[in-house]
Amino acid sequence: MLIKRLLLILWAVVPLLSGAATLDDFAANPCKSGGCLYAYPYPAEPLPTLTPAPEGYEPFYIDHYGRHGSRWLIEPGDYVKPVRLLERLDSANLLTALGKRTLTDLRRWQEQSEKRLGELTDIGAEQHQGIAARMFRNFPQVFGGRDKTVRARSSVVIRCILSMIAETSTLKACNPGLNILTDASQADMKTIAHGSAQEKLGKLKEEARKQIPPGLYHVDWPTFSKQLMLDNDLLSDHEKSYLMHLLRQVAVSLQNHKTDYSLFQLFTTDDLFSMWANDNIHTYLSFGNSPQARNMMPYAQAHLLREMIATADDVIAHGGRVADLRFGHDVVLITLATLMELDHFNVSLDNLADVAEQWRNYDIFPMACNIQMVFYRPVGGAAGDVLVKVLINEHEAQLPVGQDTAPYCRWADLKHYYENKLELMDKEYEKL
Numbered sequence: 001m002l003i004k005r006l007l008l009i010l011w012a013v014v015p016l017l018s019g020a021a022t023l024d025d026f027a028a029n030p031c032k033s034g035g036c037l038y039a040y041p042y043p044a045e046p047l048p049t050l051t052p053a054p055e056g057y058e059p060f061y062i063d064h065y066g067r068h069g070s071r072w073l074i075e076p077g078d079y080v081k082p083v084r085l086l087e088r089l090d091s092a093n094l095l096t097a098l099g100k101r102t103l104t105d106l107r108r109w110q111e112q113s114e115k116r117l118g119e120l121t122d123i124g125a126e127q128h129q130g131i132a133a134r135m136f137r138n139f140p141q142v143f144g145g146r147d148k149t150v151r152a153r154s155s156v157v158i159r160c161i162l163s164m165i166a167e168t169s170t171l172k173a174c175n176p177g178l179n180i181l182t183d184a185s186q187a188d189m190k191t192i193a194h195g196s197a198q199e200k201l202g203k204l205k206e207e208a209r210k211q212i213p214p215g216l217y218h219v220d221w222p223t224f225s226k227q228l229m230l231d232n233d234l235l236s237d238h239e240k241s242y243l244m245h246l247l248r249q250v251a252v253s254l255q256n257h258k259t260d261y262s263l264f265q266l267f268t269t270d271d272l273f274s275m276w277a278n279d280n281i282h283t284y285l286s287f288g289n290s291p292q293a294r295n296m297m298p299y300a301q302a303h304l305l306r307e308m309i310a311t312a313d314d315v316i317a318h319g320g321r322v323a324d325l326r327f328g329h330d331v332v333l334i335t336l337a338t339l340m341e342l343d344h345f346n347v348s349l350d351n352l353a354d355v356a357e358q359w360r361n362y363d364i365f366p367m368a369c370n371i372q373m374v375f376y377r378p379v380g381g382a383a384g385d386v387l388v389k390v391l392i393n394e395h396e397a398q399l400p401v402g403q404d405t406a407p408y409c410r411w412a413d414l415k416h417y418y419e420n421k422l423e424l425m426d427k428e429y430e431k432l
Helices: 003-016 018-030 031-038 077-091 097-113 123-138 158-174 186-194 198-209 221-228 237-256 271-287 297-318 329-340 352-356 410-432
Strands: 057-067 149-154 179-184 323-326 370-378 387-392
Touching: 018 031, 018 158, 018 271, 031 237, 031 271, 057 123, 057 158, 057 297, 057 329, 077 123, 077 237, 097 221, 097 237, 123 158, 123 352, 123 387, 149 158, 149 186, 158 179, 158 323, 186 297, 198 271, 221 237, 237 271, 271 329, 271 352, 271 410, 297 323, 297 329, 297 370, 297 410, 387 410
Parallel strands: 057 323, 149 179, 149 323
Antiparallel strands: 057 370, 370 387
């Protein structure tokens, strides 16, 4: 019996120990606990200085994928449901003073969200304007001068289109001589928004999620509930737990608006960690290189990576434009970053208790997250290999090849690596 009790205690403590660095992150900046709702942190946080181009080389082309900027919450109940639950308590005079203030504030956010669900917020466009301005400043050889063409394509979802407009209009303001072609079409949605192979991969995802140990991260909803409501049985335990989840959604989303109002004071750092960690595991199993899903989830973006290789090769061979800019969604970018093996995002973890420390979604796909493949060639048409480096969220990424010359590598080597990987994954997919 004693051994069993000790094992139960150890099982409860291990996740917290494994997430110690993440807890520190949330204590310093609770906004990171938003995961996919984390607002793009730059330029509020300093960006690293980029490594100069190798001697005799200059950038000439950028192949890009970017997520839309900050948005309102998407689901119809995200703002309505917490208000309704608190109103039930208020009508029975069972709200604490804090509960009443929270209800008043939530009603205001519900009103402002009317017919805005999923739309770009006031800071969403600014994020892409900043990204474009820094892209122009970092790579003036690409975007400067005359008679240069940029091709931009977007998901048909309005927040993506507006993000594309914010970025391309900023580039145009930096250089009025740019010829910018924009498009948003259902014809592009498979590549830019939906991915491929969804039926088989969807089944793998469902099976992988069944492997999450029950109660891996405990959420202390009883203590949370006492802040807002007097002890009562008006709400079921499920409704109280659900209320905590709904309020956390609103709390982490507020960073995507120009407001000083916060709901983070309702939550402890442990609360934020536990709720984030549960979401993070689901994200890893759904889009990461998870062995629980047979390491196949990144294959969803095989079609997109193949297109990026093809567009780069076309420009290298024939010219015609200086950038291909694509604007879409978080689930595409996070899977693409994993497929491309950028930094540590391709890590394969057998123990799900390790995910919180080794694979953190807020590092990969905040609002407006982006991947920039920057191509270099010898100055003046001299002989030499085409080189490439990849930025993720404007940081130089580690690549699966070319470690001796990082952050640069030969495009031929990186292309060969990706094409071989995709061919192997094609064969594995056929076996599913």
